[in-house]
Amino acid sequence: MDWPTDAAAHGPAPAPAPTTAAPADERLPAAWPPGVPREIPAPVDSLWSLLAASAARWPDKPALVFYDAPLRYAALVREAEALAGWLQQDAGVQRGDRVLLLSQNCPQLVVANYAVFRADAVVVPVNAMWTAAEVADVVADSGAAVAVVAQELLPVLRPLLDAGTLRHAVVICYADALTAQTPLAIPPFVAAPRAPLDHPALVAWPAVQAAARRPAPHRATAGDLCVLPYTSGTTGRPKGCRHTHGTVQSANVAAVAWRGLRDSEVFLGLAPIFHMLGMQNGMHLPLMIGATVVMLPRWDRDAALDLIERYGVSCWAAPPAMLLDFFSNPAVAGRRLASLHLVHGGSAPMPDALAQRMKDGWGLDYNEGYGMTETASFLHGNPRHRAKRGTLGLPGPGVRSRLIDPASGADVPPGEVGEIVTRGPQVMLGYWRRPDADRESFVERDGHRWLRTGDLAVVDADGYYVMRDRLKRMxxxxxxxxxxxxxxxxxxxxxxxxxxxxxxxxxxxxxxxxxxxxxxxxxxxxxxxxxxxxxxxxxxxxxxxxxxxxxxxxxxxxxxxxxxxxxxxxxxxxxxx
The missing domain is CATH 3.30.300.30 (ANL, C-terminal domain)
Structure with a gap:
């Protein structure tokens, strides 16, 4: 896909040509962003192919910056290919196999994601805060037998390694990515040197890179599974969301068009990559368009401020809780945020007082949206030129949403509260080996399959969705x-x-x-x-x-x-x- 390269003002990016016309009787909302298509092209290639295209176009451009140490696009691809070759030749990973990733944000974690894609396999992202028992449940359900893990989180996997459930694990040391002097305060867990490995199933990241295995030809396409993020259900049993290269891309292509993003952007990658907000906005979307991500392993409001100012960060996806802490920092003053033109997110209500403080103090509008793990993040968004504070915005490109009575399934009359059901190219295929959950979570209407979100909302006169409550207990x-x-x-x-x-x-x-x-x-x-x-x-x-x-x-x-x-x-x- 040919992304725009104009590094001038951040206006709407040229929209990709639609592949499917909207129904003749369907009118776009009056607030629909100018130049944004109603439909988006159906993806064809894998996420790996998009990264490879970015690397071919900008080989020397920093893809990631970690404590002032850059990892350039060409090096990112080279390291991912080396790990992919090792996964295939040494760990026996085959097409469609699941590979567990357990780490906080770092360049190696990004490399590992794309190495799994290059090996035609499926990423199982794991929350770095989960306990050993919680991780064991996901390993058992997904069938993952190979892992990539940060060394401070290795004790979480130790029981699985001792039992032989995990056959191989590549161990990350964050300090290996620190290749530059930096005035930033580096936390001890990041600066910690590589620890000796004491299990036959373990191999250090540098050893894998030094082996420089060549992977087999890449075969995955847009229809292949690529990531299996787990989300708990009302029974408490985690469920894996079956996302393909195509569903993940579709959410990002829609977000790029909706928000007018370009390859000149600099993204702040603070939201955890194991979470869909960070996975999409701090990794896949920026790398897809050839942008740069400035990354930290965990939240640090002082370091975040320094990085925004130093690297001219322009885009930041953050939940309200993170922003509340950030803007309570007295050092956030003057023109230190002058480069920021987009701060967006969702997942929780944005306090009106904080939104107003951002607007009054720095001219920043918090761009609220709506999405789920099941929809690869972006689903609804507020138009940047006509945002309505406190709303979920409009269904984005390619998305159709409606409100139904959760008991009868009938459409609710205008102005009344109903459950949001939605369909679009970013909606997951279904839950991993859970046909029972699929039956509960999808409904057939008008010849289409709609995802039940469990969220109750009302649609205002302009077509904006306003959250009212949760049907699910969450x-x-x-x-x-x-x-x-x-x-x-x-x-x-x-x-x-x-x-x-x-x-x-x-x-x-x-x-x-x-x-x-x-x-x-x-x-x-x-x-x-x-x-x-x-x-x-x-x-x-x-x-x-x-x-x-x-x-x-x-x-x-x-x-x-x-x-x-x-x-x-x-x-x-x-x-x-």
Whole structure:
């Protein structure tokens, strides 16, 4: 695909020619961005092919910058090919095999993603905050037998290596990517030297690169699976979303056209790459158009500010919680953000006070959108020239959304609340080996297959979607999904817990926080601090309850089910559980 190369003002990029015309009776909303097509071309090639095209066009351009150390496009491709060859020849990875990636943001993680694609295999991204038990569940479900892992996270995989479930693991040392002097403060876990490897299944990243294996010819196309991100369901059991090279590309092609992005952009890659927001906006989309990503392994507001100013960062995808912390930094002053022209995101409501502060202080509009893991991130967006604060925006190029009654499936009348159902080329094929979940999550209407989002919204007179509630039981903590049933299952592992219910409560920094309502076993009376510490030790930090109420009983239905909705409503009203 021929992306624009004009490095001048950031106007709308030339739109790709549509391949499918919109129905004759379908009118575009009045706020539709000028020059943006209603449909997008159907992808043909793999994500690897797009990276290779960018490297052929800009071999010496920095694709990534990590603590001032650049990795140029040609070097990125060379390193990915070496790892792909090793995966195929030494680890036995074949077309369609799943490969686990467990690391915080770093150049090696980007290389590993594209090496898996080059080997015609499928990436299984793992949250760096997950526990060993959580990772083991994903390994068992996906069937991954090979991993790439950062050395500080290696203990999480140790039980799987000892059991032989994982046959091979390539170990990343972040310090190997530090090839330049930098005034930035480098965290100890990044600067830590390479540790000795003490397991026969382990191999160091430099050894793989030094072997310089040549991979077999690349065969994957747009229809091949490329990534299997896991998202928990209402039962607490993780589900893998089956995304192809085509679904991932479709979301990004639509986002590029919608936001007017060009190869001259510099992206700030702070959102975790294992999360769809960071995966798309801090890796696949920038590399697809030949842009540069300035990357940090984890959130650091001072370093982020320095990098924005030093590299002229123009685009930043960030959840509201990250921006709340960033703009509370007194050093964010003057013209240090002059290069930024797009700050966007979603996953949680944007506080109006913060949005207004960004606008008044720096002239920045937070461009709110809407997407899911199941839709490869971008689905709806606010037009940049006619954004409406507090809305999900309009369905983007190639996307059709509608509101239905969640019980009957009938379309709801204009102005009434309904569940968002959607279809488009970025929607996943379905869940990995979960036909039961597919039956629950997709509906057939008018000869098309629509994804049920579980989100309740209303459409205003201009066609903008406005979120009202969640049909699914879910809590969003700093952009991460937390399913109460999963946390409750873990809470029952505490020796003092007789019954438990988890609800979400408002939190100024993270949007929402997890609260546990607990009935203790007779004679048990754990201290609140001890209970919360136990939770942090047994589950990912964003899932762990931030607070707990010990109660005498929980309300139940006639069939004995805990009335979680009633408890959630009490918390919303500020009443004790």
């Amino acid at each position: 809590i969003t903590v700093s952009g991460y999904k937390v399913w109460p049933a999963e946390v409750e299952n873990l809470l029952y592992g505490h020796p003092a817990v007789h019954e438990a219910c988890v609800v979400g409560v408002g939190d100024e920094r993270s949007g929402e926080a997890v609260r546990a309502l607990v009935v203790c076993k007779p004679g048990a009376a754990p201290a609140e601090a001890d209970f919360l510490a136990w939770c942090r030790a047994h589950m990912a930090v964003y899932k762990a309850p931030r607070s707990v109420r010990f109660v005498d009983a929980l309300p139940k239905s006639n069939t004995g089910k805990i009335l979680w909705r009633e408890l959630q409503e009490r918390e919303n009203r500020g009443q004790p559980g």
